[in-house]
Amino acid sequence: MGAGPAGMATALSIAQTEHDVIMLERYPAARPAGNILNLWPPPIKALRLMGVDTVDLGAPCQSEFRSASGRVRAVVHLPQDVIDQYGGGFIGMLRPQLYSRMLASIPEGILRTNTQVTSFDQDESGVRLDLADGSTLEADLLVGADGIDSLVRRTLWGDAPKREHNLHIIGGFTFDDTLDVPTGRCVVSHTRTIQGSWTSIRHEGRAGFQWWVLGAFDSSKEFAGDLQATATKMAEGFASPLPQLVAATDPGSLQRWPIRDRPPLEKWSKGRATLVGDAAHPTSPYAAYGAGMSIEDGFFLGRRVAGVDISDAGALTAALEKYEAPRRAHTAFQVDIAYKLGKIFHHIPAPVRPIRDLFFDHSPFLQKMIGDGTPGEILKQLDEIDDAEREFQSRRGASTSA
Ligand SMILES: Cc1cc2nc3c(=O)[nH]c(=O)nc-3n(C[C@H](O)[C@H](O)[C@H](O)COP(=O)(O)OP(=O)(O)OC[C@H]3O[C@@H](n4cnc5c(N)ncnc54)[C@H](O)[C@@H]3O)c2cc1C
Secondary structure: OOOOHHHHHHHHHHHOOOOOOOEEOOOOOOOOOOOEEEEOHHHHHHHHHOOOOOOOOOEEEEEEEEEOOOOEEEEOOOOHHHHHHHOOOEEEEEHHHHHHHHHHHOOOOOEEOOOOEEEEEEEOOEEEEEEOOOOEEEEOOEEEOOOOOOHHHHHHHOOOOOEEEEEEEEEEEEOOOOOOOOOOEEEEEEOOOOEEEEEEEEEOOEEEEEEEEEEEOOOOOOOOOOHHHHHHHHHOOOOOOHHHHHHHOOHHHEEEEEEEEOOOOOOOOEOOEEEOHHHOOOOOOOOOOHHHHHHHHHHHHHHHHOOOOOOOHHHHHHHHHHHHHHHHHHHHHHHHHHHHHHHHHHOOOHHHHHHHHHHHHHOOHHHHHHHHHHHHHHHHHHHHHHHHHHHHHHHHHHHHHO
């Protein structure tokens, strides 16, 4: 239920198994709610295995953390073979292209738009969904891919307020080719209070840049400012090319989001229902990994239910546990680190900020935590994808030769 990255990946992965799958989307189309996006190699690998065309999906970038003046604080060095296989470490793109590539690989008849789920209940034998048009649907398994305000999560695990980070982010993109900006980089930089970042993108064969500025904003207040003027002010004090990229961006290519998440759940699945993507682990964009983890969730879930008799409650429970246990640990780590980075860079008291920045400029802390820590997480995910795929293919082989 839900046709965002998590729902589409789940549909793609399950469509490769013996099970039937339908994807219910409340809106008239599966369409992205935002513009800017970067993906790490694991989701790119999962997309490929699920049959999605990833050729020229985005611009390969090397990621760096810098001070506002341009001093490099950390570089994410991925092994050369990973860079060779995935076209670079961090792939910069716009969301509509990811959606259109994923949708193009989903078999006909799976996506049902204008279909809002209003409630569901379940017992040992199945799940019953109530739809907004008054009809009902029955299934062996319900997958909640319904985002941060997930009805499925709420129904399974109760309601709780979102965790407000008291931060907001404004992002935009430009294809202005008169700018003299180096390509192949994702640069994440910080002043004492603002994160200002930019990255190369490719979109429908065109090269461009996306950027974002992120800073404190009281979540109890309505944002009433002008997006371009606010972004321009936030980008002041950053090294070139950030201010130039903001200035070159068409107002129609700008968006703003308040930043919020939810603390990790101890369990995702209950009975015949489970969660994927933001429904399971909404994450601050500080991780830049929410959509990536959503795609991985869908991939793993499909692989775990392949070859399982999901009408059998015990077999389904075992498959769902196998799916969620490693995912819970990985995603909780990302949610936590993204939350803490937001605190460290934007909410520590003013007198401590110069000491923090001196520390980040002259100690290996950020290099160790982000520069060296990120490749470790990425390689681990790539290995887990390989293992799941090997198991899936050998089961498939066994069932076709039987
Ligand atoms: C500014 C910003 C920048 C980001 N940058 C990155 C990045 O660089 N890299 C990255 O990996 N991630 C990034 N993310 C995170 C990423 O956008 C999310 O994690 C991702 O979109 C989650 O996908 P999802 O499919 O779980 O949920 P969603 O994209 O929210 O999709 C949920 C879908 O469910 C549907 N739905 C909801 N309720 C119902 C219902 N009752 N019935 C039927 N349908 C329903 C919705 O209409 C929607 O289509 C960023 C997020 C933000 C805000």
